[in-house]
Amino acid sequence: MVEFGDILKAVGEFGRFQKWLVLLICIPNFLTPFHIFGQQFIVMDVFHYCKTSWLHGLNLTQEQELNLTIPKKPDGSLEECTMYTPVQEDLESILKYGLNATEKCQSGWVYPEVLKPSLLTEFNLVCDRKDLHDISQSIFMAGLLVGALVFGPLSDRIGSRWSILIQLLLMGSFGVGSGFAPNFTVYIILRFIVGASFAGMSISMAALSSEWVGAPYRALALVITHCSNALGQMALAGLAYSIHDWRMYQIAGSAPIFVLFFYIWVLPNSARWLVTKGKVKEAKQLLQKAASINRRTIPEELLNQLAPEEKAKSGSVLDLFKKPHLRRMTLIMVWVWFADSLVYYGVSLHVGDFGLDIYMTQLIFGAVEIPSRLSCIFLLQWLGRKKCQAAWLLLGGIVCVFIPVVPKVGLLDKIHPAIPMSLLGATALIGGVLCFFLPETRDKDLQDDTNVKSTSNVGSNKVVNGWKEQKEDGQITESTKSTYL
Incomplete structure (x- = not known):
């Protein structure tokens, strides 16, 4: 039976x-x-102070009222989270003896410098409620986890095409919906669903491109799609700078997804997935269409050899832990992805903590990613995936450990200021070391199943890292070969 990679070479790999x-x-x-x-x-944090009304109607200026109701910091600025405890005395007594007892804000806050409502000002994410921002981001990340666990298997069941279409609809609908959230709880729930759909879409899109693009061009294709993400980060800075009303901002950032409704007609399915599901006729038609667009022709005798494998027992995610080589790779990749995400998002989600203009910082963050991602095209082919992944994780870990100007992971910083830095650095360093235990995948076709190709002792050919060992009558010879597994 012909391998799918051979068919793809006839179709055109890129x-x-x-x-x-x-x-x-x-x-x-x-x-x-x-x-x-x-x-x-x-x-973004803005100047605020407690809303007070117990001295209203006494013919005081705003400055006089604030001086009598809001305590001041040593530098003379108003306290943001405390107020003087209201008393029953008359104004003359208050002016003569002053006020000493303080308490937390009881009636909300005032934001005198805010012209347009933000998520922070509308839902009062300040003082004791300030942690809700970090908690909501954590819940969004939990959505990513759930989305990967739910939509990953769903993509295998219904195909990448339909999975992507469903996730685009969910992301657009619940993204726009969050702009109409009546309270912060509803906003968090909608964001959780958006996070889940984003994770599923990322997995499905990566799978779809990898299954259609030949091994020599796979890195190029993925890097190009990642560069578009970096351009999106740069555009985000302009969108945020232009729209300050948080509800309009949420709608403007989410609604463009609905423009992609035409994907229903133009987004292709995965021919490889169709073959694994026994839909060989559909796969052949799709392969012939792709070859026609590429101005190539698939030899009829080659196409006729395309057939589904023998019916095998349905697998599950637990199968990844049943075989030693898969268990080892799975556990390592779990940690590597954890380290990548922790360090990347730990820095990216706190661009406001660098002490610079947040819009310019976001623009720079996106711009820096473009040359760094483009360089991967050459580095991956030159050094291979394993060495590159290990090198960048180790470098990132070292930087996080030794450079003190690292953005804080807000909740942990309140426990001890060294925790965020140590956590980011140590996680990346461990991930970098573990990468050396992974197999190299450079210039290798995707494997269609979980089995390791085994060989017999006599008359067998074993291909390992570009070398072909031939065992015949006890004699072993070696020869180089361009191998695509």
């Missing part, structure tokens, strides 16, 4: 069809940074 597919994937990738990083622009 022709017009694949380039069109990469472009289709780039568009939602350009739009997704809003959902990940957008909240930080509508919860």
Whole structure:
């Protein structure tokens, strides 16, 4: 039976069809940074103080009233989270003896410098409620976890195409819906669903592009889609700078996803997935269409060899832990992805903590990613994936450990200021070391199943890292070979 990789070579590994597919994937990738990083622009800290009314009607100026109701810091500015405890005495007694007892704000806060409502000012995410911002971001990340666990298997069941379409609809609908949230609890729930759909869409899009693009061009395709994400981060800075009303900002950042409704007609399915599901006729038609777009022809005898594998027992995620080599790789990759996400989001979600203009910082963050991602095209082919992943994790870990100017992971910083820095650095360093235990996947086709190719002792050919060992009558010879597993 012919391997799918051989069919893909006849179709064209990165022709017009694949380039069109990469472009289709780039568009939602350009739009997704809003959902990940957008909240930080509508919860920026602003000057505030307790709302007080117990001295109203006494013919006082605003400054006089604030001096009598709000305590001051040593630098002369107003306290943001405390107020003087109201008393029954007359104004003359208050002016003569003053007030000493203080308490937390009882009737909300005043934001004198805010012209447009933000998420922070509308839901009062200040003082004792300030942690709700970090908690909401954590819940959004929990949505990513749930989305990966739910939509990953769903993509395998219904195919990447339909999975992407469903997740685009969810992201757009609940993203826009969050702009109409009546309270912060509803907002958090909607954000959780958006996070889940984003995770599922990311997995489905990566799978779809990897299954259509040949091994030599796989890194190029993924890097291009990631660069569109970096461009989206740069555009996010402009959107946030232009729209200050948080509800309009939420709608403006989410609604463009609905423009992608035409994906129903143009987004292709995965021919590889169709073959694994026994839909060989559909797979052949799709492969012939792709070859036609690439101005190539698949030999009839080659296409006729395409057939589904023998019916195998349905698998599950637990199968990844039943075989030693899969268990080892799975556990390592779990930690590597954890380290990548922790360090990347730990820095990116706190661009406001650098002491610079938040909009310019976001613009720079996006711009820096473009050359760094483009350089991966050459580094991945030169050094391979394993060494690159290990090197960047180790470098990131070292930087987090030794450079003190690291953004804080807000909740942990209140326990001890060294925790965020140590956590980011140690996690990345461990991940970098573990990468050396992974196999190299450079220039290798995707494997269609979980089995390791085994060979017999006599008359067998074993291909390992580009070397072919031939065992015949006890004699072993070695020869180089361009191998695509």
